[in-house]
Each structure stands twice: as structure tokens, then as C-alpha cells.
Amino acid sequence: MLKKERHDFIMRQINLHNRVLTSDLVQLLNVSEDTIRRDLQELVEEGLLFKVHGGALSKSYHSSFDDSTVYARDSKIIIAKKAISLVKDGMVVLTGGGTTILELVKQLPQNVAATFFTISPLVAVELAKYNNIEVILIGGLFSKNSQVTYGGQVITQLSEIKADLCLMGTSAIHPEDGLTDTYWEINQLKKAMLAASKKSAVLCISEKLDISLRLKVCPIESITYLVTELDQGHEALAGYRSKELNIL
Amino acid sequence: MLKKERHDFIMRQINLHNRVLTSDLVQLLNVSEDTIRRDLQELVEEGLLFKVHGGALSKSYHSSFDDSTVYARDSKIIIAKKAISLVKDGMVVLTGGGTTILELVKQLPQNVAATFFTISPLVAVELAKYNNIEVILIGGLFSKNSQVTYGGQVITQLSEIKADLCLMGTSAIHPEDGLTDTYWEINQLKKAMLAASKKSAVLCISEKLDISLRLKVCPIESITYLVTELDQGHEALAGYRSKELNIL
DNA sequence: CGTGTTTATGCGTGTTTATGCAATTAAATA
DNA sequence: TATTTAATTGCATAAACACGCATAAACACG
Numbered sequence: 190m191l192k193k194e195r196h197d198f199i200m201r202q203i204n205l206h207n208r209v210l211t212s213d214l215v216q217l218l219n220v221s222e223d224t225i226r227r228d229l230q231e232l233v234e235e236g237l238l239f240k241v242h243g244g245a246l247s248k249s250y251h252s253s254f255d256d257s258t259v260y261a262r263d264s265k266i267i268i269a270k271k272a273i274s275l276v277k278d279g280m281v282v283l284t285g286g287g288t289t290i291l292e293l294v295k296q297l298p299q300n301v302a303a304t305f306f307t308i309s310p311l312v313a314v315e316l317a318k319y320n321n322i323e324v325i326l327i328g329g330l331f332s333k334n335s336q337v338t339y340g341g342q343v344i345t346q347l348s349e350i351k352a353d354l355c356l357m358g359t360s361a362i363h364p365e366d367g368l369t370d371t372y373w374e375i376n377q378l379k380k381a382m383l384a385a386s387k388k389s390a391v392l393c394i395s396e397k398l399d400i401s402l403r404l405k406v407c408p409i410e411s412i413t414y415l416v417t418e419l420d421q422g423h424e425a426l427a428g429y430r431s432k433e434l435n436i437l
Numbered sequence: 438m439l440k441k442e443r444h445d446f447i448m449r450q451i452n453l454h455n456r457v458l459t460s461d462l463v464q465l466l467n468v469s470e471d472t473i474r475r476d477l478q479e480l481v482e483e484g485l486l487f488k489v490h491g492g493a494l495s496k497s498y499h500s501s502f503d504d505s506t507v508y509a510r511d512s513k514i515i516i517a518k519k520a521i522s523l524v525k526d527g528m529v530v531l532t533g534g535g536t537t538i539l540e541l542v543k544q545l546p547q548n549v550a551a552t553f554f555t556i557s558p559l560v561a562v563e564l565a566k567y568n569n570i571e572v573i574l575i576g577g578l579f580s581k582n583s584q585v586t587y588g589g590q591v592i593t594q595l596s597e598i599k600a601d602l603c604l605m606g607t608s609a610i611h612p613e614d615g616l617t618d619t620y621w622e623i624n625q626l627k628k629a630m631l632a633a634s635k636k637s638a639v640l641c642i643s644e645k646l647d648i649s650l651r652l653k654v655c656p657i658e659s660i661t662y663l664v665t666e667l668d669q670g671h672e673a674l675a676g677y678r679s680k681e682l683n684i685l
Numbered sequence: 686c687g688t689g690t691t692t693a694t695g696c697g698t699g700t701t702t703a704t705g706c707a708a709t710t711a712a713a714t715a
Numbered sequence: 716t717a718t719t720t721a722a723t724t725g726c727a728t729a730a731a732c733a734c735g736c737a738t739a740a741a742c743a744c745g
Binding site: 244 | 442568573576
């Protein structure tokens with residue numbers, strides 16, 4: 190196996206599991222510890238992962254919902270501002286949860302008049318600060334991890350909605366594999382959300398580009414807008430340009 | 438599990454609960470006390486938390502006493518502690534919103550195992566911090582004033598529930614007029630909540646005693662427990678003593 | 686083709702890190 | 716004050732790591 194292939198393999202593991210153990214890689218790749226260490230070292234130098242004693246972690250691995258520690262907050266603010274331009278008065282908007290969406294809500298103009306459906310209590314509370322926004326919280330089981338409601342009841346309620354725009358964060362996006370996710374329930378949820386909206390915008394920080402996870406949500410073509418913190422012309426977005434998808 | 442992951446886990450617990458016990462971490466992470474102590478020590482050196490005998494506290498915990506702006510917080514904590522004694526493992530509990538309820542949720546013991554239905558997003562988020570609590574958020578229109586969901590959809594969903602205990606805050610209570618409220622929708626909501634529970638506890642700071650408002654929710658007899666910050670024998674509670682109502 | 690150079694890899698050895706155990710000391714609690 | 720509970724300290728060990736060296740394959744070039 191060539192070095193490059195090993196590196197790719199390692200990065201895939203990292204993107205998949207957010208972590209990897211040196212010892213596991215030794216077994217899986219059937220090379221010496223030294224080789225793995227050198228590989229990891231090189232990947233660190235390329236800024237692709239984060240090395241720790243015993244293995245390595247994904248760079249984006251961070252999972253707190255605390256404001257001050259929101260990962261890549263600057264990028265998220267840029268994304269939020271771009272996405273806000275999609276929200277027009279009178280619209281019915283459906284949103285997911287996550288820090289990017291929350292940032293978007295905080296940046297909304299004071300006087301925007303719209304109806305928001307959301308599965309995120311935190312987003313609902315934030316939306317309630319706007320006088321001209323009507324907020325409908327979609328209820329159901331509440332997920333401790335992702336801080337949104339999920340499960341059958343949510344899906345059922347979503348099926349009764351037709352929103353103008355769906356705003357959702359993303360775990361991973363890939364030119365061929367489209368939107369993917371790791372958890373079954375969240376996967377189902379996202380499908381239902383997309384089905385409940387005429388248009389959809391995926392908010393995505395650039396480091397989640399070109400990653401694909403186990404479960405497929407939808408192909409790229411099902412998404413209307415892709416919003417990243419990058420300039421429209423950025424080369425990292427090349428693979429996503431198509432007639433269907435608008436890149437902001 | 439890698440050390441870094443443990444540290445992240447601990448920080449998540451801290452950010453979530455504002456506190457963490459050494460012994461809990463030993464169990465949750467399945468490592469020795471020594472390891473946890475060393476972890477905490479290192480996190481202290483990084484300035485990420487605040488170590489105390491028996492565990493650690495969030496750094497922001499001390500500075501952020503903006504919680505203290507909650508009106509009559511001391512009384513509400515007393516009420517919360519009394520009411521918690523009503524919550525037993527295995528119960529299905531239905532809660533409203535409001536600062537008193539929120540305080541109650543924050544004071545719950547770490548390991549309580551129960552199912553909570555709630556109409557308050559903030560309560561849901563707070564409940565989600567407990568590993569053994571299942572949280573179901575009842576969705577619907579979101580009220581900007583009272584920060585709870587309301588309206589027909591909520592009533593419908595409530596009609597499908599039978600909880601063991603309903604915990605609700607109160608606007609006004611009166612020996613003869615019972616529970617009363619000012620807003621039609623909230624009134625309907627409270628009726629539906631009471632109907633959805635076998636027993637009910639009304640949390641009420643003493644200044645709301647002996648007041649009656651325009652709309653009647655229910656007579657005193659429909660309530661199982663009245664929880665105030667006063668001693669059980671306090672004279673202000675004289676008018677409420679009856680065979681039906683238990684005063685805590 | 687031959688020779689020197691670079692690259693990738695593995696091995697050995699000494700070092701560092703992570704972790705648990707035991708004995709002692711300090712702190713909280715009854 | 717006595718007793719439980721947590722914290723500290725030093726030690727032991729195994730895993731992970733760094734560094735130098737050796738080897739062989741791949742490459743470069745006259």
C-alpha cells in the first residue's frame with residue numbers, strides 16, 4: 190500500500206469516527222508503529238488532523254453548545270449573514286438546530302416578518318425575541334446530543350407542513366454522495382425536513398466539504414442553496430457547481 | 438478512550454451542569470479516581486474549570502450570578518427543593534414553564550430516572566442534561582411572553598398523555614376561586630395539563646396567594662399539592678388547608 | 686548501465702506519558 | 716471528636732513515543 194493511500198485511509202477513518210488510535214491503524218494497515226507515527230506527523234503538518242498521545246482526533250471535533258466555545262464561530266457568522274439574504278418577509282421557514290442556525294437567527298434583522306417552524310428549542314427561544322416572527326416549535330422526543338426534537342412524531346408533523354425554505358446545518362457534504370449523516374434518526378429527520386420545503390439551503394463550514402458519512406440524506410441536486418464561508422469562486426467549491434445548486 | 442476525549446467529555450459535563458463530581462466521572466468514564474483527579478488538575482491548569490473538594494465547577498458559574506436577577510430566587514429555590522421530593526424514579530412528569538419550574542429542574546438529583554413531558558423549551562434543554570431522563574417536548578405555537586408552547590396542537594397532544602404528576606407554576610391562587618389566570622390560551626393550557634395528570638403540584642410563591650384573576654382554571658380541590666416557600670404551619674396557608682390539598 | 690541520492694520503511698534503545706496502586710494526609714460530616 | 720470521604724504523594728508498569736541507524740526499493744543522471 191502506498192503512502193498516499195494510507196494517508197487517505199487514515200483521513201477517512203478520522204472523518205468517519207472523529208478519532209483514530211495508532212494501535213488500530215497498525216493492525217488495519219499492517220505496518221509498523223513508526224510508519225503510522227510518521228504518517229500522522231505528516232498529516233498534522235498538513236493541518237488535516239490533531240495528534241494526541243495514543244492516536245489522533247479530527248480537527249473539527251468539538252461538541253459543546255456553549256456560546257463562548259462554539260467552534261469556528263467567525264466562519265459561522267459569515268455563513269449566517271449570507272443565508273439571511275434568503276429569508277424574505279412573509280416566508281414560511283423551517284429550520285433545524287445547531288450552532289450555525291442559531292447564529293443565523295441571532296443575526297436576523299429586527300423587523301423581519303415571517304413564520305418559522307423549528308425543531309430546536311434554542312432556536313425557538315431566540316426567534317421569540319422578534320416581534321414579527323411567528324414561531325412554531327415542532328415537538329417530540331428531545332435529543333440530548335443534538336438538542337433538537339426527533340422521532341416519529343416530529344416526522345409526522347413535518348409531513349403536514351409545506352415551507353418556502355428549509356435552513357439546515359450539515360454534518361457532511363460531498364459532490365457525489367450528497368448530504369450524509371451518521372445517525373439514523375437525524376438522517377430521517379433531515380429527509381423529512383427537505384420534503385417539507387419547496388427550497389432548501391444547507392449551511393456548511395468549508396471543512397465539512399468533501400466528506401461523506403455512512404447514511405445518505407439526499408443527493409446534491411435536492412438542495413437549492415449551498416452556503417459556506419468561502420467566496421463563490423473558491424476552488425474548493427468547484428465540484429459543487431451545477432445547474433441545480435446555487436452557491437452563496 | 439484518549440485523554441483528550443476524556444477532557445472534552447468532562448468539559449461538556451461542566452458546561453452542561455455547571456458542576457461535576459469526581460465519583461460520577463469515575464463511573465461514567467470507567468477510569469480510576471487518580472486519573473480523574475489528574476484530568477481535573479490539568480484542566481484547572483488550562484484555566485478551564487474550578488476545582489473543589491469532591492469535584493469541579495464551571496468557571497463561569499461564579500461570575501455568572503446574573504441568575505440572581507430572577508425575581509425572588511431564594512424563595513423559588515426553597516419551593517423547588519420541596520417539590521423535588523414529589524419526583525420519584527420511574528415517574529412520568531408533565532411540567533409547565535416559568536422560572537420556578539426551571540429552578541426545580543436545575544436542582545434535580547444527578548441520577549434521577551424519569552420521563553418528562555414539557556411545554557417549555559428552556560425546561561427541555563435543562564432536562565436534557567440528565568442522563569437518565571427522557572425528555573419529550575410538546576410542540577405547537579410558541580408564546581413570546583410565557584416562553585411555552587400553546588394552542589390547539591398542544592391541547593390535542595396533552596389529551597393523549599396521562600402523567601403521574603403535573604408540576605406547574607402559578608399566576609394566582611385563592612381559597613375559594615382556586616387557580617386563576619389572565620390569558621385565555623394559558624388558561625386552556627393549564628386545564629389541559631391538569632386533565633393529563635393523575636396528581637398535580639402547584640408551585641407558588643407566597644405573594645401569589647389569595648389573589649384571583651379573571652379566568653378560572655380549576656378549584657382548589659383539583660390540586661393535589663400546594664408548594665410554597667412558607668412553613669407548613671404558616672398562617673397565610675390557613676385558608677388552603679383541606680382534606681384534598683396537601684401543603685408542603 | 687552504474688553509481689550516487691532520495692524515499693519509505695522497520696528495528697533497537699532509551700525516554701516520556703498515562704495510569705493504577707498503596708500509604709499517608711487533609712477535609713467534610715455526623 | 717470520631718468517622719467517613721477525598722486528596723496527595725511516591726512508586727511501578729506498560730504503553731506510546733522519539734531518535735538514530737540500517738536496509739532496500741525507487742529515482743536521477745551522466
